Amino acid sequence: MKHNLILRVVSKFLIPLIFLFALYVQFHGDFGPGGGFQAGVIFSAGLILYALVFGVETAKKIIPPFVLRLLASLGVLIYAGTGIAGLILGGKYLEFGVLASTRVAGQHLGIVVVELGVGMTVMSVMLLIYFAFAERGRPQ
């Protein structure tokens, strides 16, 4: 699809908007609809669109697979680590109330951090799976 002018122009215009919307869904998820999962999927959809139009190799230059593998594991670690942080600060596992000075602030902080972990893992996993499929089709 490297020579398709319309696709290139339109996707160049759309991809930043998709990323912006993904970030909005991620960080506004506690006020509006959405959350980490949706944000991660939308973000990865933007990158997949980029990979479809400009080629998988170009997309891999932006975000190499080893970074994705790190991010996928880091997301799960952030989630589980937030639980451990609750344990260390004297609460139960995944109890967010103890994370900040007041219980409500702690809950809010915990939810934002945990959603960030979810978003990172989902975004990287979707891209990793797509790259695995796209890589497979290439003649060696």
Added chain:
Amino acid sequence: MIETIVDITNLTFLTIAALAIARLRNLFAVVMLFSVFSLISAGLFVVMDAADVAFTEAAVGAGISTVLMLATLALTYSHKDKKDEHRSGHKPWLPLVVVFITGVMLIYGTSDIPGFGDPDAPAQMHVAPYYLEKSLSETGVPNVVTAVLASYRSFDTLGEVTVIFTAAIAVLLLIGGRRSSTTKNSDGA
């Protein structure tokens, strides 16, 4: 009133898409129709005020799963093959009877389901009132869905993230990595 019209229109399109999926033999067209089906479902979810579900359906169902199915099609086609699936030889009567009976039973089952948004529905009587009343004051998060998913049901969500992570590991183990026939013996430790 307008919701009913939108519902009926969307459900009509859903039915048309489903029938077309069942009838068509061109797999590329079927994948694209799956995508259309997901997009219409996302529209229905928005009408039902489930914006979170609609996001997921539109992004995963209409977007990423379509791309993955197209990638699978591209991998499994060879250019010599015809792109159409072969029509099977057997008569469709037995499957038709099974589907018909299942459908009748499902429709009969819906007569016991409480109405949409019924406040007396069992699902609304258990913990839902507590979440609706207390989630804002307890978590400071206005979106009840996020509060329930991330805080009250945090263990479930941790499990889900782990499942997604495991899926990535499984896919990478199965089809990830580079296939190299020349360095197979030296590499295979």
